[in-house]
Amino acid sequence: MKYAEYIFSQQTVTTDDCDGGLYVGLSGISYMCYYLSQHEQFTEKKQEFLEKSLYYKIYALEDANHPRNRHNQTAFLVGVCGSYAVAAALMNALGKEKECQMHLQQYISLADRCMDPDYLDYGSDELLVGRAGYLSGVLFLQKVFGPEVVPEQKIDALCSAIIQSGVQYSKKYRSPCPLMYAYYETEYLGAAHGLSGILQMLLSFPSFLQKRPDAEQLIKESVDFFLTLQLPSGNFPCTMGEVGNPRSEAHELVHWCHGAPGVVYLMAKAYLRWREEKYLRACLSCGDVVWNKGLLKKGPGICHGIAGNGYVFLLLYRLTDHHKHLHRAIQFANFLTSDEFKRARTPDRPLSLYEGLAGTVCFLADLLQPEKAHFPFFDVF
Numbered sequence: 001m002k003y004a005e006y007i008f009s010q011q012t013v014t015t016d017d018c019d020g021g022l023y024v025g026l027s028g029i030s031y032m033c034y035y036l037s038q039h040e041q042f043t044e045k046k047q048e049f050l051e052k053s054l055y056y057k058i059y060a061l062e063d064a065n066h067p068r069n070r071h072n073q074t075a076f077l078v079g080v081c082g083s084y085a086v087a088a089a090l091m092n093a094l095g096k097e098k099e100c101q102m103h104l105q106q107y108i109s110l111a112d113r114c115m116d117p118d119y120l121d122y123g124s125d126e127l128l129v130g131r132a133g134y135l136s137g138v139l140f141l142q143k144v145f146g147p148e149v150v151p152e153q154k155i156d157a158l159c160s161a162i163i164q165s166g167v168q169y170s171k172k173y174r175s176p177c178p179l180m181y182a183y184y185e186t187e188y189l190g191a192a193h194g195l196s197g198i199l200q201m202l203l204s205f206p207s208f209l210q211k212r213p214d215a216e217q218l219i220k221e222s223v224d225f226f227l228t229l230q231l232p233s234g235n236f237p238c239t240m241g242e243v244g245n246p247r248s249e250a251h252e253l254v255h256w257c258h259g260a261p262g263v264v265y266l267m268a269k270a271y272l273r274w275r276e277e278k279y280l281r282a283c284l285s286c287g288d289v290v291w292n293k294g295l296l297k298k299g300p301g302i303c304h305g306i307a308g309n310g311y312v313f314l315l316l317y318r319l320t321d322h323h324k325h326l327h328r329a330i331q332f333a334n335f336l337t338s339d340e341f342k343r344a345r346t347p348d349r350p351l352s353l354y355e356g357l358a359g360t361v362c363f364l365a366d367l368l369q370p371e372k373a374h375f376p377f378f379d380v381f
Contacts, residue, residue: 003361004036007351008052018063020349021075022082022377023128023303027064028353030056031086031376032361037093041368053090061087074113076133077354077377081110085137089144104149107137111154117165123183124165127197130183131162135201136377143379152207159208162198163215166222175240179222187240189229190255191262191378192303194239199223200266200380203273223270226263227282234289235260254293256308256375260286261294264312268319269380280319287316291328295335299347302359302375306332306341310363314373318381326370333367336360 011017011029022028033053037046063069064080072079084107091100114131118124127133135158141149166179173180180187181198188194202219203209209216229236229243237243238258247253256262264286271279294309302308310332316325335341347355353362353376366373374381 003357003364004032007032007357007361011056011351013056013059015063018060020352021060021072021078021080022086023078023354024349024352024356025060025063026056027060027083027086029351029358030054030060030090031353032358034086034090034093035362035376036365039365039369041365050090050094054094057083057087057090072129074110074119074134075129076137077128079129081107081134082137082377084110085141088141092144104141104145107141108150108154110134111150111158115157115161117161117168122185123181123193125162125181125198126183126188126193127201128192130198131158132198132201134158135204139201139204139379140377155205156208156211159202159205159215160212162202163212163218166198167218177222177225178218180240188258189226189237189239189263190258191265192257194258195222195226196236196263196266199226200269200378203266203269204380206273209273220270220274223266223279226266227278230282230285233293234285234287235293236263252293253304254290254296254309255298255304256311257303260289261309261312264290264315265375265378265380268315271319272380283316283319287312287325287328295332297341297344299345299350299355300336300341300357300360301347301352301355302363303354305347305355305360306336307360307363308375311366311373311375314363314366314370315375315380317370318373329367329370333364 018025022031030053033049036042037049060083064083069080074081076082084103088100088103114134124130125132138150166181170178170180183193189196191197199219199222236259238253253259264283267279267282290309290312296305299305300307310329313325313329350356353359362376
């Protein structure tokens with residue numbers, strides 16, 4: 001709670017603070033408050049957190065509806081539609097049914113803009129701005145409202161568009177992976193911009209997989225190819241360009257956005273779907289490299305900070321029920337108050353959900369209920 005109170009006392013509320021959506025904007029801080037309001041350990045503060053969430057969300061929505069944001073309407077994490085998804089959940093919790101339905105319809109209506117395989121000329125499929133991000137928002141809404149909140153026809157069409165896009169790119173550039181994607185002409189592999197985040201979202205819709213066994217086969221072949229890229233350390237390359245030409249140990253990235261701390265969620269989802277031990281072994285290897293190299297000095301956040309890497313162990317705890325992983329998560333939390341971490345770099349948006357303390361608050365809250373813990377908008381269970 002100390003970190004949450006610090007955010008409330010320090011966070012300014014201006015148009016500039018809204019920029020960056022859930023990722024680094026006020027919308028992400030609104031999500032943190034909403035998340036705390038739903039936490040069983042904070043029931044006595046539920047209404048207070050809901051009101052705080054609404055306070056930040058009002059400003060975020062005003063900015064989302066501004067004409068200057070027309071270009072990023074469909075971006076879930078760094079644009080507008082993520083604000084609509086969280087607003088719908090928040091209004092539902094507040095009992096504001098009319099507003100809830102309005103924001104749900106705003107979110108659902110944006111799906112049609114994502115249907116064209118190349119609706120973004122720099123890459124239409126990744127998590128921060130593309131179709132995978134939109135689908136992560138669908139998963140969030142399904143947890144709140146039930147599986148039919150977004151029409152299944154739209155979900156299937158989006159998944160099919162991702163498959164079509166990946167097959168076309170793979171064939172055009174003769175990729176060794178059946179599904180491949182590029183973002184700004186780079187074949188990223190990590191959770192934020194790359195293949196692992198995209199494949200994870202495709203695996204998260206079993207009704208689509210059941211209807212499209214051909215698509216599931218392509219996804220499985222792609223996951224199995226991905227598995228061959230795991231390095232002896234347990235980490236993964238950031239891009240296809242690094243395959244066979246790995247970074248030096250000093251420049252190795254062990255972040256949620258690039259590397260094992262993000263790829264572990266794909267491998268966990270693959271294990272839950274297909275129950276093959278090789279995926280679980282890959283998850284455990286990811287955990288080992290995070291334990292050995294994951295005490296980052298880039299800040300406390302979940303994208304490329306301590307909380308994001310700590311979440312790996314909460315995932316592994318839920319996956320295996322082994323207390324070793326919970327112990328490791330607690331040790332990462334303890335590092336946040338160490339003298340060594342006090343010398344760490346301050347992020348550009350130090351209070352935000354993905355770069356800063358708001359994500360850290362979610363991680364610390366999840367340590368109080370590890371059996372329900374999940375990285376924001378990335379729950380594989």
